[in-house]
Amino acid sequence: MKIFTVQQLAEADKVTIEKQGITSEELMERAAGLVFKEIHARLNNESVPIKIICGIGNNGGDGLVVGRLLIEHGYYVSIYVVNFTKERSRDFLSNYNKIKEIGAPWPTLLKGAEDFPELHPKDFVIDAIFGIGLNRPPEGWVADLIHYINASGAFILSIDMPSGLFSTKTPEPGDAVIKANYTLTFQAPKLVYYLPKTAEFVGNYQVLNIGLDYEYLAAAPAEAQLIDKEEAKNLYIPRKNFSHKGDYGHSMIIGGSYGKIGSISLSAKAALRTGAGLVTIYSPECGYEILQSILPEAMVIIDEGEKELKNIQFEPEPDVICFGMGAGISAATVKTFESLLKKTKSPMVIDADGLNMLSNNKGFLKLIPKNSVLTPHPKELERLLGEWKDDFDKLAKAKEFTNKYEVILVIKDAHSITVSGDNLYINNTGNPGMATAGAGDVLAGVITSLISQKYEPLIAAVFATYLHGKAGDIAASKLSYQGMIAGDIVDNIGAAFLDLFKNDDRGME
Incomplete structure (x- = not known):
């Protein structure tokens, strides 16, 4: 299985949107829908408190889609948005409004440490704060929030990449990085899942095939190759029947x-x-x-x-x-x-x-x-x-x-x-x-x-x-x-x- 760079996956998104004639929001719905299906298959409507903590970019948009689908299927869900800047991605905003359309409570905005939600060991926390494009460590109260989530004892599922983990470098000691129990990642695993100083944050992982353009992925040079049974x-x-030790x-x-x-x-x-x-x-x-x-x-x-x-x-x-x-x-x-x-x-x-x-x-x-x-x-x-x-x-x-x-x-x-x-x-x-x-x-x-x-x-x-x-x-x-x-x-x-x-x-x- 090929492992791709962040830049290659971003390009694959663009090519897929163009060739399949879909919008970026539809691609997000497809990807986050698969995350929902995996969660739903495992929880099977079990009455467990689900707390989704979203950023304000596309990873947060994925979290909002998952939250909406869980709410529509009768789960008890609380959604929180980490409001660390006024900038939002377009697809995040679109899915933010869809929460209101289904009659669910609007997500709670977190503006500082005083807004942190109560988290308990029996909670199911979905981490959708930062995605694979993160290029600098979280700071201030956002870093404190990540440390707080890790210390809660709750089961943590990260979408695509544990928040705070970089795709191209190792965190420094003390950096705020979600330590996930499980990660659901899109299309291909990431190199950091296998390196000694980063794998510990990922937990167990599963790759979700979100249907990115096959021709582009087949032609793209791999950052690395993952060798498993099929490879x-x-x-x-095979040995020949007519052969000898020589x-x-x-x-x-x-x-x-x-x-x-x-x-x-x-x-x-x-x-x-x-x-x-x-x-x-x-x-x-x-x-x-x-x-x-x-x-x-x-x-x-x-x-x-x-x-x-x-x-x-x-x-x-x-x-x-x-x-x-x-x-x-x-x-x-x-x-x-x-x-x-x-x-x-x-x-x-x-x-x-x-x-x-x-x-x-x-x-x-x-x-x-x-x-x-x-x-x-x-x-x-x-x-x-x-x-x-x-x-x-x-x-x-x-x-x-x-x-x-x-x-x-x-x-x-x-x-x-x-x-x-x-x-x-x-x-x-x-x-x-x-x-x-x-x-x-x-x-x-x-x-x-x-x-x-x-x-x-x-x-x-x-x-x-x-x-x-x-x-x-x-x-x-x-x-x-x-x-x-x-x-x-x-x-x-x-x-x-x-x-x-x-x-x-x-x-x-």
Whole structure:
């Protein structure tokens, strides 16, 4: 699913109005009508106090339409207008007058803190103060009103965007932003729904298709792509009946050190579970018996170092090399990593201590094979890119980094984001139970496996991140967030593949 900028959505509104021969007010009625239908379907005329707090722009106009429709269907509704300026949008004014036409009480004007409505934990509050076009933080008594709403304990539903939340920057500490329980947004989700410092304000969300012009949206370049089940299906490459293990590539997993052999075993097992034809683990001598015992499906090559990697040598070269898990950053290991970078031509997957070595030796960055995949968690990313001002600055720096070094970044987080050049791919699977030791090692193995199976590295990174998250979701459904360990993610990779085509006539072919 495409994610668009505010400017693109505004243009889509204009194109839709022109091509469909409707007015902006009719488009507002359509959009707000869908919000009403969602609320009505859930409340089903339940006797709950509904308090709608409207701004004086088009988001407020949406709130007025929703209020009118709720009143017409017998709900107990109080409408309040945040009267912070004399300016009003045309569609707001039109819908303001329609409240009077149905015989309902006119909305109460809020002019300061003394006018704040009484709010209680059992209230249902609809936030329609500011929309997606907000460009400066609320101030004065309006900011106080937002803080007051948040503190009420009421259930808060925001229309399109929680009021006070920007679409292009992160709020500063103390800024007034509605913390919604639920957000109903129009046509497409917004980038801020998935970023660490902004997602918390959105709560759960639902996208309402308001019928904006399809041709315009199809042609418009996306600010980002949201990767969910339908998108992941299109990335899957079916297997042929007449094939053998050589058709699915040779993955090599290099890493480990004394006491940290488990990490490479997780990566290797994940690579096998994802379908790599052959997997070789390259390990210090101390890992030999462990690896041969716990993972008989993998081949094992031993480095001359007993407890650390000292001199990586192997033949022939595999289709893809995954490096770094549990490797440590000793001088000998750093030296042999540099040698590996110089002689390896195929794309690599670099994780964990491999990333730490790159951060500590920035000259290594220019040695990374093109189209390699780097998989940092937030701290590893910061060491690679330097500090950032906010999540938007982080993404800008990540784009610059991938353009400069011609690599792919998978920024691991609640919604992991794959960055390639100026393109962003946001993963929509995964859960808090995956915040556990070894989960990143599993992801590195899944990416490696897909590359060995001839997926393009970018596709492999995007698809692997989806599968990894879905395997975690399936594991959590059985074990709880707290009960999960990284091995459970590996054990459910097969189920994640099966889920792609569940209830789909195509099957996995």
